[in-house]
Amino acid sequence: MQLEAKNIGFSYDKSRWIFRNLDFTIGAGEIVGIRGRSGCGKTTFARVLSGYEQQKEGTVTLKNSPLPKRGYQPVQLVFQHPEKAVNPKWRMEKVLHEGGKIDGQLLDLLGVKQEWLTRWPNELSGGELQRFCVARALGTGTRFLIADEMTTMLDAITQAQIWHAVVEIARQRKIGIVVISHEEALIRRLCTRVVTFS
Ligand SMILES: Nc1ncnc2c1ncn2[C@@H]1O[C@H](COP(=O)(O)OP(=O)(O)OP(=O)(O)O)[C@@H](O)[C@H]1O
């Protein structure tokens, strides 16, 4: 199982390429870091790799096929702002099950409390909400997780708990993870390989 971007290029408008001729490959169970200065295109790349944006050139393939256009998305993206990623009109249990079947062990590891399930998104802290977004992204059909500054706004203890849970589940299910971060220490601790964007 491989997620592969080959010779991809992307631009928001015709005047400027955000990136071009970019190759990237990640295998099952691998944890790969991406770093690079602010504005160099990491989030844009994350969106292309997870099918939220269509590349203008090149191909993105999972197991040698294009990403599925409908149904469950095996390449899941979690980004920095959980409040922008949940429907404010849904209670948390509904938000959670948007991601298909979620296993109980994952919720325990992430420290999601039972009593949070009946609340609305605005009744949770940013850190509590992010645990839901991480759980939702790790539905049983997920093969790759793209974590774009996923724990940047959290304190060190919450950050460590979330990453411990994610790495444990990824190890069990051979999920590959792309860690996009400005935190060198985090990348060094988690990743077996690092790519620098310029
Ligand atoms: N929707 C958009 N329309 C036009 N330009 C955009 C859009 N989103 C991002 N950009 C531009 O694309 C470039 C890359 O942005 P991107 O968010 O991918 O950078 P980044 O590497 O993730 O930065 P950071 O480290 O600050 O998160 C920036 O110059 C940004 O202004």
Ligand SMILES: [Mg+2]
């Ligand atoms: Mg970004």
